Amino acid sequence: MAERLIVVGGDGAGMAAASQARRRRDRDDLTIVAFERGHFTSYSACGIPYWISGVVPERDQLIARDPATFQDQFDIQVRLRHEVTGIDLERREVVARDLAGGGEVREGFDTLVYAAGAMPIKPAWAHIRAGGVFGMQTLDDGAALRDWLDGEPKPRRAVVIGGGYIGVEMAEALIQRGLSVNLVERADQPMSTVDGDMAELVAEAMRGIGIQIRTGLSVTGLEERDGRVSAVVTAEGPIPADVVVLGLGVRPNTRLAEEAGLPLGPTGGIRTDRRMRVPGLPGVWAAGDCVETLHRVSGMPVHLPLGTHANKQGRVAGINIGGGYATFPGVIGTAVTKVCDLEVGRTGLRERDAAAAGFEFVSVIAESTNRAGYYPGARPMTVKLIAERPSGRLLGAQIVGWSEAAKRIDTLAVALWNGMTVDEMTALDLGYAPPYAPVWDPVLIAARKAVDALAATGG
Amino acid sequence: MAERLIVVGGDGAGMAAASQARRRRDRDDLTIVAFERGHFTSYSACGIPYWISGVVPERDQLIARDPATFQDQFDIQVRLRHEVTGIDLERREVVARDLAGGGEVREGFDTLVYAAGAMPIKPAWAHIRAGGVFGMQTLDDGAALRDWLDGEPKPRRAVVIGGGYIGVEMAEALIQRGLSVNLVERADQPMSTVDGDMAELVAEAMRGIGIQIRTGLSVTGLEERDGRVSAVVTAEGPIPADVVVLGLGVRPNTRLAEEAGLPLGPTGGIRTDRRMRVPGLPGVWAAGDCVETLHRVSGMPVHLPLGTHANKQGRVAGINIGGGYATFPGVIGTAVTKVCDLEVGRTGLRERDAAAAGFEFVSVIAESTNRAGYYPGARPMTVKLIAERPSGRLLGAQIVGWSEAAKRIDTLAVALWNGMTVDEMTALDLGYAPPYAPVWDPVLIAARKAVDALAATGG
CATH class of the missing domain: 3.50.50.60 (FAD/NAD(P)-binding domain)
Structure with a gap:
C-alpha cells in the first residue's frame, strides 16, 4: 500500500513540497492529500496589492496552479475550504472541518508537511x-x-x-x-x-x-x-x-502545530533543521511562513514570511520526502518593492540590526545613476552599504532609485551571501555599457566609499 | 624636489592612475604630466555608437573630465595632441612629438604609467x-x-x-x-x-x-x-x-612599450603583477587596454579591453604609486550590451572557452520572464548556465531578454566570482516582488535546471 503524505496548507510552501515529492515518487508509492482552508491554491499573495489597484486586472492571474491542475498533472488531491482542526502525531491522523459542506473528515498519514502560513496581526x-x-x-x-x-x-x-x-x-x-x-x-x-x-x-x-x-x-x-x-x-x-x-505584519500560524507538540523557536515560528524536518518528530516537516529560519549574517533565527523563501523551503522538504537530498541554508533578508515608481531594495542587516547583533560597523551612502550620466533616461540611484569594522565584511545594503534600481540588490546579496569585504567588492567584474551603468557601477562606487570610510576610522 | 610621474595615454586608465596618485601625494611631492595623442581625455569610448546614432546628441557629453579640470582640480598637466615616440628607461625620459604645433619635447620621469590603450585591427x-x-x-x-x-x-x-x-x-x-x-x-x-x-x-x-x-x-x-x-x-x-x-577587434597598443623593453605576455598585452607593476622594471606601471590580465575562471591571461577594467586598473596603479596598497585580481569576462532593445549579458566562459580550458561541463538554457508572468510588461528572458561536472561549479552564464535583463548578469557574475556551485545557487536569497521577478527568479530557475542536468549526467 502507498504511503500517505498529508499537507496542511495549500499555498506556495505546501504545494511546492507536494509537487517535489511527487516528482520523485509516483502514486503507487505515495498518496498526497493537501488541506487548504481558503478558496485557492498556490497563488501570489505578493501580487494582491496590484490586483487591488487594478494594475493586474483579474484575480485568477494571481493563481499559479489550481486544484484541478494538481489533481490532473501531479495526482495530488487538494481539499479546498477544509480547515485542519487537529493533528494527532501518535495516531498519525489529522482532523479537518469542511467549511463549505459541513462535517468533519479524518485522514491518516505517514508523513506530514505543516505549511499553515502566517496570520495578519x-x-x-x-x-x-x-x-x-x-x-x-x-x-x-x-x-x-x-x-x-x-x-x-x-x-x-x-x-x-x-x-x-x-x-x-x-x-x-x-x-x-x-x-x-x-x-x-x-x-x-x-x-x-x-x-x-x-x-x-x-x-x-x-x-x-x-x-x-x-x-x-x-x-x-x-x-x-x-x-x-x-x-x-x-x-x-x-x-x-x-x-x-x-x-x-503577520505572525506564524502555529496554533495547531503547538497543540500537536511541534517545537517553536524564539521568534514564535516552528523550528526545523536544514532539511526542513521538525527536530525530534520523525516524518514531520514544516515549511513556509509558519517556520523560523536562520539569518546568515546575524546568526540568529528570524521569521521572514516571503513567498520566495516559502517556495524554496517547500521544494527542499519535498525533495527530501521524495528521497533526495536538499537543504535550506537560511536567508539574508533580501527584499525589493516598488512605491510610486520608486524602487527599493535591501539585503542583510540594517544599522539597527547590525548594532543589535553586536557588530561594529561603518555605513556609507553613495549617490550615482542607473546609466551613464550622458545616456538618455539616466536617473539617480542611492546605494547604502553597511560594513563591519575593521574587517570590511559587508553586513547589509540598501538601494533606492527611480529605474532599474531594485534588482541590483541581488548583486549585493550574492556578495553578502559569500562573505565578501567591501575592498574585495571594488574589484568585482560587473557588466558595463552606457545604457546600463556608469563606467563605475553604483555598487562599485559605494564599495569604494565604504573602503574610504573604513580607512578613515582606522579600519 | 618633487618626484615626476609621466603618464603615456590620457584616457580612462592613465587619468585614473594620475588622479589616484594625486589624491595621496600633493604637488610638492609629485609632479604629474600626461601625454595624449588625441584631442580628448577621459571619455567614454563605449558611448561612441550612441553618439553616432544620435541617442546621445553632443560629443562633449561623452567626456568625463577635460584637461582644464585635471589641471585646476588635480594639478595634473595634460599635453593633448602629443604623441609619445620614445621611452628611454635608462635615462628615465620620454620623447613626444607635438602633433599640433610641431617639434619635440622631452620629459624626465621617476615613475612611468604606460596606458596607451588599444588599436583597431x-x-x-x-x-x-x-x-x-x-x-x-x-x-x-x-x-x-x-x-x-x-x-x-x-x-x-x-x-x-x-x-x-x-x-x-x-x-x-x-x-x-x-x-x-x-x-x-x-x-x-x-x-x-x-x-x-x-x-x-x-x-x-x-x-x-x-x-x-x-x-x-x-x-x-x-x-x-x-x-x-x-x-x-x-x-x-x-x-x-x-x-x-x-x-x-583591437590589439594592445604596445609598440613603444616593446621598444622600451616592457615584457609582453602570450596575448600580446603588457604583463603586470597584481598591483599593476611591470615586473622587473622598478617604477614602471601599466594599465588599461594595453595590458593583459588574468581570467579568474580559465586561469589564463586574456586581453579584454573594456573601460571598466581600464578604470579599475588605473585606480589600482594610482593608489600604489600614491603609497597605498591595492590589487587588481583579474576578470571573469562580464559584459552587457543592448541590440535593438534586446539586452544581452554574459560572464565567465562560453562553451568553447570551457572546452578549450579543459573543463567538462553541462549547459542548460532556461526560459523565464523578467517579472511575475501576470504583471504588466512581463517579457521573456533566456538564461544559459554552463557548470563544471561533476563539481557543479558555475563556469559561465549568458542572458538575453527584452527588458531589465542585461544587468542581471551581475548576480551570476558575483556567484561565479565566488566559485559557487549551481546547487548552492538554488538557495540564493534574491529579491522577489511581482514587478521585478517571478517567485522563482530566472537565475534560480536556471540554477535548478543545471542541477537537474548534472544529476542526469551522473554529476
Whole structure:
C-alpha cells in the first residue's frame, strides 16, 4: 500500500513540497492529500496589492496552479475550504472541518508537511471586527477588500495602519483606486525595512502622490457606525475612515502545530533543521511562513514570511520526502518593492540590526545613476552599504532609485551571501555599457566609499 | 624636489592612475604630466555608437573630465595632441612629438604609467586607407565617422565588418541614421561573445530592424573610387559601400612599450603583477587596454579591453604609486550590451572557452520572464548556465531578454566570482516582488535546471 503524505496548507510552501515529492515518487508509492482552508491554491499573495489597484486586472492571474491542475498533472488531491482542526502525531491522523459542506473528515498519514502560513496581526482594539477592516494576507482577504471597495456606500477615505511593505503597497493601491489615504505608523519612519535615511526618500515619493503619512502615532482603537468602521482612533484624535487596512505584519500560524507538540523557536515560528524536518518528530516537516529560519549574517533565527523563501523551503522538504537530498541554508533578508515608481531594495542587516547583533560597523551612502550620466533616461540611484569594522565584511545594503534600481540588490546579496569585504567588492567584474551603468557601477562606487570610510576610522 | 610621474595615454586608465596618485601625494611631492595623442581625455569610448546614432546628441557629453579640470582640480598637466615616440628607461625620459604645433619635447620621469590603450585591427587589405573606412576606437575615430556621414555625397550604404560588440552596436547606430547596413562576419554567428544558441536570438532582433547579416563570409579587400571606398570585396563578390566600419577587434597598443623593453605576455598585452607593476622594471606601471590580465575562471591571461577594467586598473596603479596598497585580481569576462532593445549579458566562459580550458561541463538554457508572468510588461528572458561536472561549479552564464535583463548578469557574475556551485545557487536569497521577478527568479530557475542536468549526467 502507498504511503500517505498529508499537507496542511495549500499555498506556495505546501504545494511546492507536494509537487517535489511527487516528482520523485509516483502514486503507487505515495498518496498526497493537501488541506487548504481558503478558496485557492498556490497563488501570489505578493501580487494582491496590484490586483487591488487594478494594475493586474483579474484575480485568477494571481493563481499559479489550481486544484484541478494538481489533481490532473501531479495526482495530488487538494481539499479546498477544509480547515485542519487537529493533528494527532501518535495516531498519525489529522482532523479537518469542511467549511463549505459541513462535517468533519479524518485522514491518516505517514508523513506530514505543516505549511499553515502566517496570520495578519490583529490587535485587541475595539471594533476590530467591524465591516471594512481588513488584514491582507490571503487572496480571500484581497477579494473581501475588493468587494468592499466596489460596494455601496462607496468608501472614499482609507486608513492604512502600519508602514511596512504591505502597508506601503496597499496605500499606493488605494490612491490608485481614487481614495484618500492616511498611512499611520507608530515608528518614526514608514518603510522600516530600510534605515531612516533611505526611508525618507521613499516617504517623499509617497507624499508626492498624495499619501498622508503620519509617523510616531499610535492607534488605540477603531470606531464603528451601523456595523461599518467609521474612524481610526489615535493619540492625536480620530481619523475618519470608510475602510481600514491592517499592515501590522503577520505572525506564524502555529496554533495547531503547538497543540500537536511541534517545537517553536524564539521568534514564535516552528523550528526545523536544514532539511526542513521538525527536530525530534520523525516524518514531520514544516515549511513556509509558519517556520523560523536562520539569518546568515546575524546568526540568529528570524521569521521572514516571503513567498520566495516559502517556495524554496517547500521544494527542499519535498525533495527530501521524495528521497533526495536538499537543504535550506537560511536567508539574508533580501527584499525589493516598488512605491510610486520608486524602487527599493535591501539585503542583510540594517544599522539597527547590525548594532543589535553586536557588530561594529561603518555605513556609507553613495549617490550615482542607473546609466551613464550622458545616456538618455539616466536617473539617480542611492546605494547604502553597511560594513563591519575593521574587517570590511559587508553586513547589509540598501538601494533606492527611480529605474532599474531594485534588482541590483541581488548583486549585493550574492556578495553578502559569500562573505565578501567591501575592498574585495571594488574589484568585482560587473557588466558595463552606457545604457546600463556608469563606467563605475553604483555598487562599485559605494564599495569604494565604504573602503574610504573604513580607512578613515582606522579600519 | 618633487618626484615626476609621466603618464603615456590620457584616457580612462592613465587619468585614473594620475588622479589616484594625486589624491595621496600633493604637488610638492609629485609632479604629474600626461601625454595624449588625441584631442580628448577621459571619455567614454563605449558611448561612441550612441553618439553616432544620435541617442546621445553632443560629443562633449561623452567626456568625463577635460584637461582644464585635471589641471585646476588635480594639478595634473595634460599635453593633448602629443604623441609619445620614445621611452628611454635608462635615462628615465620620454620623447613626444607635438602633433599640433610641431617639434619635440622631452620629459624626465621617476615613475612611468604606460596606458596607451588599444588599436583597431586593420587588415592589410587593398584600399584600407580609402576615405570612408573607419576603425572605431577613439573619440577622434567617432568624430571622423560623423563628419563623413554628414558630408557630401551623403553615404547611404554601410558595411560593418565584424560582428562583435562594436560591430553590432555600430550596425544599429547606422540603421538609426537611416543607412542600409550589411554586417559581414567571418564566423558562423554574429555576437560571438555569446554561444551560438544565444546569439541567434540577437541575430533575429538585428534582422528585425533591417540589418542584413552575412555570416561565414570572409572579406578579402576593399574597392575605391576617387579616393572614397566603394565596395567591400568578399568571397561571394563585392558589396557596395559608401562607408565601412571595421569591428574586427583591437590589439594592445604596445609598440613603444616593446621598444622600451616592457615584457609582453602570450596575448600580446603588457604583463603586470597584481598591483599593476611591470615586473622587473622598478617604477614602471601599466594599465588599461594595453595590458593583459588574468581570467579568474580559465586561469589564463586574456586581453579584454573594456573601460571598466581600464578604470579599475588605473585606480589600482594610482593608489600604489600614491603609497597605498591595492590589487587588481583579474576578470571573469562580464559584459552587457543592448541590440535593438534586446539586452544581452554574459560572464565567465562560453562553451568553447570551457572546452578549450579543459573543463567538462553541462549547459542548460532556461526560459523565464523578467517579472511575475501576470504583471504588466512581463517579457521573456533566456538564461544559459554552463557548470563544471561533476563539481557543479558555475563556469559561465549568458542572458538575453527584452527588458531589465542585461544587468542581471551581475548576480551570476558575483556567484561565479565566488566559485559557487549551481546547487548552492538554488538557495540564493534574491529579491522577489511581482514587478521585478517571478517567485522563482530566472537565475534560480536556471540554477535548478543545471542541477537537474548534472544529476542526469551522473554529476
